[in-house]
Amino acid sequence: xxxxxxxxxxxxxxxxxxxxxxxxxxxxxxxxxxxxxxxxxxxxxxxxxxxxxxxxxxxxxxxxxxxxxxxxxxxxxxxxxxxxxxxxxxxxxxxxxxxxxxxxxxxxxxxxxxxxxxxxxxxxxxxxxxxxxxxxxxxxxxxxxxxxxxxxxxxxxxxxxxxxxxxxxxxxxxxxxxxxxxxxxxxxxxxxxxxxxxxxxxxxxxxxxxxxxxxxxxxxxxxxxxxxxxxxxxxxxxxxxxxxxxxxxxxxxxxxxxxxxxxxxxxxxxxxxxxxxxxxxxxxxxxxxxxxxxxxxxxxxxxxxxxxxxxxxxxxxxxxxxxxxxxxxxxxxxxxxxxxxxxxxxxxxxxxxxxxxxxxxxxxxxxxxxxxxxxxxxxxxxxxxxxxxxxxxxxxxxxxxxxxxxxxxxxxxxxxxxxxxxxxxxxxxxxxxxxxxxxxxxxxxxxxxxxxxxxxxxxxxxxxxxxxxxxxxxxxxxxxxxxxxxxxxxxxxxxxxxxxxxxxxxxxxxxxxxxxxxxxxxxxxxxxxxxxxxxxxxxxxxxxxxxxxxxxxxxxxxxxxxxxxxxxxxxxxxxxxxxxxxxxxxxxxxxxxxxxxxxxxxxxxxxxxxxxxxxxxxxxxxxxxxxxxxxxxxxxxxxxxxxxxxxxxxxxxxxxxxxxxxxx
Amino acid sequence: xxxxxxxxxxxxxxxxxxxxxxxxxxxxxxxxxxxxxxxxxxxxxxxxxxxxxxxxxxxxxxxxxxxxxxxxxxxxxxxxxxxxxxxxxxxxxxxxxxxxxxxxxxx
Numbered sequence: 001x002x003x004x005x006x007x008x009x010x011x012x013x014x015x016x017x018x019x020x021x022x023x024x025x026x027x028x029x030x031x032x033x034x035x036x037x038x039x040x041x042x043x044x045x046x047x048x049x050x051x052x053x054x055x056x057x058x059x060x061x062x063x064x065x066x067x068x069x070x071x072x073x074x075x076x077x078x079x080x081x082x083x084x085x086x087x088x089x090x091x092x093x094x095x096x097x098x099x100x101x102x103x104x105x106x107x108x109x110x111x112x113x114x115x116x117x118x119x120x121x122x123x124x125x126x127x128x129x130x131x132x133x134x135x136x137x138x139x140x141x142x143x144x145x146x147x148x149x150x151x152x153x154x155x156x157x158x159x160x161x162x163x164x165x166x167x168x169x170x171x172x173x174x175x176x177x178x179x180x181x182x183x184x185x186x187x188x189x190x191x192x193x194x195x196x197x198x199x200x201x202x203x204x205x206x207x208x209x210x211x212x213x214x215x216x217x218x219x220x221x222x223x224x225x226x227x228x229x230x231x232x233x234x235x236x237x238x239x240x241x242x243x244x245x246x247x248x249x250x251x252x253x254x255x256x257x258x259x260x261x262x263x264x265x266x267x268x269x270x271x272x273x274x275x276x277x278x279x280x281x282x283x284x285x286x287x288x289x290x291x292x293x294x295x296x297x298x299x300x301x302x303x304x305x306x307x308x309x310x311x312x313x314x315x316x317x318x319x320x321x322x323x324x325x326x327x328x329x330x331x332x333x334x335x336x337x338x339x340x341x342x343x344x345x346x347x348x349x350x351x352x353x354x355x356x357x358x359x360x361x362x363x364x365x366x367x368x369x370x371x372x373x374x375x376x377x378x379x380x381x382x383x384x385x386x387x388x389x390x391x392x393x394x395x396x397x398x399x400x401x402x403x404x405x406x407x408x409x410x411x412x413x414x415x416x417x418x419x420x421x422x423x424x425x426x427x428x429x430x431x432x433x434x435x436x437x438x439x440x441x442x443x444x445x446x447x448x449x450x451x452x453x454x455x456x457x458x459x460x461x462x463x464x465x466x467x468x469x470x471x472x473x474x475x476x477x478x479x480x481x482x483x484x485x486x487x488x489x490x491x492x493x494x495x496x497x498x499x500x501x502x503x504x505x506x507x508x509x510x511x512x513x514x515x516x517x518x519x520x521x522x523x524x525x526x527x528x529x530x531x532x533x534x535x536x537x538x539x540x541x542x543x544x545x546x547x548x549x550x551x552x553x554x555x556x557x558x559x560x561x562x563x564x565x566x567x568x569x570x571x572x573x574x575x576x577x578x579x580x581x582x583x584x585x586x587x588x589x590x591x592x593x594x595x596x597x598x599x600x601x602x603x604x605x606x607x608x609x610x611x612x613x614x615x616x617x618x619x620x621x622x623x624x625x626x627x628x629x630x631x632x633x634x635x636x637x638x639x640x641x642x643x644x645x646x647x648x649x650x651x652x653x654x655x656x657x658x659x660x661x662x663x664x
Numbered sequence: 665x666x667x668x669x670x671x672x673x674x675x676x677x678x679x680x681x682x683x684x685x686x687x688x689x690x691x692x693x694x695x696x697x698x699x700x701x702x703x704x705x706x707x708x709x710x711x712x713x714x715x716x717x718x719x720x721x722x723x724x725x726x727x728x729x730x731x732x733x734x735x736x737x738x739x740x741x742x743x744x745x746x747x748x749x750x751x752x753x754x755x756x757x758x759x760x761x762x763x764x765x766x767x768x769x770x771x
Contacts, residue, residue, distance in 0.1 A: 007672030011679055018683060030698040044682040051675055120742040198706070199713050265721055267714070410728070410738045411721060411747075418735035468731035475730075643695045654716060658701065658709045 002067060005055035005146040008048045012099065013136035015045040018131035027122045027194070035122045039110055042125055043134060044382060046103035051074050053100050056093060056145050060086055063642050066151040069093060075157035075580045082163050088171045089162055091307065092145035097172070099135040101179040105208070106132065108520050109183045113204045116655045120200055121173025124190035131182055134314050144308050157580040160552070166226035173219030178284040180212025181249060184256070185281035185322075188274050192325040197270065197332050199381035202260055203651060209260075212297055212453065213253040214637035220246050221630040232603055234521070234618050236626065239388040241367045245287030248360050248367075252280035255356040258406075262346045270333040271326065272353070278322040283360075285315050295371060340491040348406035355402070357396045360443045362391040379383030393447045397454060400509055403502050404458035407465065407495075426464060430457035448517030455513075457504045462506075469496070482578070489639060491646070504633035507625045511597070514622025521619075525606075527612040535602055535619045538562045542570070552576040557604050557613045561591060573602040573615070597624040708757075715753040722746045 023038035025031070056069070060083050065071040073086040073093070088094045106128035112123045139145060184205040191201040223243065228236040237243060242572065256276040262269045289295070293308035326333070339347060366383045374380040410420050434453035442449045469488045476482035489496040522534040526541040533539075540560040547554050556574035561569070573589035589602040599620045606614040681688075701709065725746055728734040734742075 001668040001671075004668040004671050004675075007668075008675060011672075011676050015683070026698070030700065032696050033686040033690060033693065034696075035698060037683050040682045040685055041679075044679040048675060048679060051671075119698070122698060196701075196706075198709055265717065265724075267717060322743060368674045408733055408740060411725070411732045412742055414738050415735070415741070418738045420737050422733065465731075465733065469727075471729040472727065597713055650716065654709075654712045657712055658705050 001058075002146040002148050005052045005059075006053065006140075006144065008052035009046040009136060009140050009144070012045045012052065012103070013133065013140050014131050015041040015048060016103075016133040016136050018651040019045065020126050020133055023122070023126035023129055027126065028107065028521075033123070033638075038125050038129070039121070042103070042110060042128055042132075043107040045081070045136075046100075046107040049096070049100045049103045049136075052146075053087075055094060056096060057084070059088060060084065063155070064151070065153075065155050066148050067145070068147040068149050069145045071149065071152055073155070073158060075155040075551075077156075077580060078158055078163070078249070079247075079550060080157055080424045081168055081238050083652060084297050085162070085167045085171075086158060088175065089158060089167070090145075090281040090434045091138065092143045092147075094134060094146050094292065095139050095143055095293075095307070097175050098179055099139060101658045102128075102132050102135060102182055105179060106186070107181055109204070109208060109290045109428060110188070116652075117204055118299060120187070120190055120194060120204070121195045121388070123188050123194040123196075127186040127193075128182070131186070134310075137635070138307055138310060142310055145488075146199065154580065157551075157578065160576060160578045160581055160583050160585040161230055163578075164226055164230045164552075166222050166230070166621075170219055170226055173215045177212045177214075177216030177219055177246070178249065178288060180208055180215060181253060181277075181281045183208035183212070184277045188277040189322060189325060192274065192322075195329065195332060197329065199264070202263065202273075206306070209253060209257060210637065213250060213257060214634070214641065216246055216250040216253065217633055217637070218630060220250065221627070225627055225630075228623075229588065229590065230585075232588045233325055234588075234601060234603060234616065236515075238625075239363075239366070239385055244290050244363050244367050247289040249280050249283040251356050251360040251363075251399050252276055252283055255353045255360075256280060258349045258356075259353050262274070262349055265309065266335075266346055267337050268335045268346065269350075270335055270338070271330060274326055274333065276318070276353075276357075277664060278326070279357075282315060282319050282365075285311070285318065290367065332390070343409065343416070343419070344413050345406060345411045346510055347410045348402055348409055352399060352402045352406060355399045356406050359391060359399075362395070363388065396509075397447065397450055399544075400451065400454045400506070401562070403505065404454070404461040407499070407502075408461055426457050426460035429460040442518070445513075445517035448513040451513035451517075455510050458502060462503050465499060466496070468523050493642055493644055494640050497636050497642075500636030500639055502636075504629045504636055505631060507629035511622050511625035511629060514597075514625070515599075515620040518622075519620045520620055521559055521616065523614070523616045525612055525614045527610075532615065532617065534600075534617050536563050537617075537619065539571070539602070539615070541613060541615070544574075544607070544613070549576070551580065552578045555607055556587070557607065557615075559589070559602065559615075561600065571602055573604040575604060575607060592624055594624070595629075597622045600624045711753065711756050715750070715757060716747065718749040718753045722750055 019038045019041040022034050022041065026035035026038055056067075058064075059067045059070050060074060061080070063074065063076055063083075069090055069092050070086075073090045074083050078086070079183070086093065088097045099254060100507070110121055110125060110556055172617075187201040187205045191197050220243070222247070224236040227233075227238070227243075253276075256273060259269050259273055259276060263273050282555065288309070289311040293311055295308060339350070341347065366387055370380040370382045404426060409419070432455050433456035434449065437443075437449055437452050442452060466485070466488070470485045473484035473488045473491075474481060478487050520535055522532060524530075524532040526532060528541055528543065529538040531538055538561075540562075542560055543558045545556050545558070554574065554576050556572040559571045559573070560569075561571050562568060568591065571591050572587040574587050576585045576587055577583075578585070589604075591600040593599070599618075601618040601620055603616045604613050605616050608614075722743075725734060725739065725742060729736075729739040729743075
């Protein structure tokens, strides 16, 4: 039924255009029914896009190779789960997913907020509609997932590295994050257009921003784990442009989530916050552009790409119009309050913002530099790992330290004597940890040692904050210590959920420092019975096996692993040869030590016909803390996202005082 | 093909009805004007936000002092100013509510 899919997308385009034109007219002329009609069009566009998505999904599941997209991304032998993931595996399908999530989020955000912020929502609808018009236009006219052809006997299959369970959740999570950032953007632009620059746009979008940010964060960690276990090069983050594409909006959104607190508490940084929302959304568009335009490979493939020029034009339009609106409203955005002291919580958050944005811009420069150099000099010059590592250390380490300092300083101003008292214990613990680590030999990497010391400092401040808060809640009448702890967290979920997220970032920092600054590597070509050593480990190559899987021939080398005199069992590493795709993938062997968080990581780089194998082996200390950080990050995100009834009651009471209907 | 076209037509008609619904429900309304906050109500909203901001800041300072996150010295330096902010925010709301009835509830 490609006709139904095409028709549904045409309907979506029509509805989006109508919502844009009618919504703008209704907002400008103050027409109630027209505004409601535009809102209904936005909601209906989600329904129409869902029909198109259902048609594509059905075609994928039926192996209907008369759809060009289905034939290009799947094959009959592809397991069902990966056939579903092919929905977002190609350009046209992923653009349709963008549109589906966008219209869904737009419909939900407008419906949930239209009662208590209806004068603002009227202006938000055309902004959502403008974005969905662009994406609907792309899938209708430029990159349709419903193009047809005479059906071949079988499809081309899927890239082997994408045939992994992580691909079922990693890309959709990134899309939820990318598209989720359109909600704060639409509300911010709506507020600028309408001049309703009170706090309602922030309140309406707070949880959406948190959700988008959490989805991007978890999506990236899952992507890193996928790269670690599937791509088979021995690492988890390569500063690849596509990886950076997701990191940049996440950094901008992180800066916004911190600076928005300054606006809420002190009424400051209104211009800055609007700018951060614009930057985060523009970067999410840029991220989609990077992954889908082909520009990553070459500037020439960009010009040949069907969507590249459209995307670039849309990003330019978004940036220019948004900045013009900020400039237009800048007098209304000026804050009556000023920064009172450079030693205060708002100042610490501001430093944090500047560092996050500086890191973001450094990464952006690293991403665009090859394209610029190719455009200007005809040769793409890629900035390597050392460029990114330098800025990660230069901006990341102070950020880590600020994560411990910021939450413990008073708002407005703090005395130096007071700081000395507040940070006495965390500093003592951190210095002690640094000295012990130095004595244990961690001085071989100074950045690694600094990262560990700062991490200890931050963890100490977090533990101290939870302990002090729980004690205070107990003193205020909580019946038990667990009750006091629960009351503490539930009464201020954003603050204490934020601390849990900080703890996750600390675990991440320790994991990254351990696995990159203190790792070791060994390489050897072994025949059966040969052994090699790395650190305390001894590996003996025992056998080579081959079997036929559902869609690939699987070759595995088996190694016996010993640590000192202790037998740790066997480890298998090898390759999969995919028949239809005509590609070979590395299938690595990993042995994790749950107690120390260390991994023994084996790659069978080359398997010769005589049975000898060229192995590359890594020992990665503490690498598992990175994945543990993902779980802690998820916990912290859920705590911060959990609905806060007290806050809702306060907002409802405030709204009813002004005469706005009290439903939220 | 025919079924697909039939389904597509049904979808299009359903969407047109959804879009036209506000006009079908109210063909001749008494007023078609958007209900918007007037300048006075907007000012009132800003004052309420300022009040809530001041109260929240004072509450956080009190709790941080109780936990020991904020030292006695910093607390003493700030609590007076914050209490004055709260008083000023509340005071700014008094003349408005004293002038007459609160704005009519909107539906």
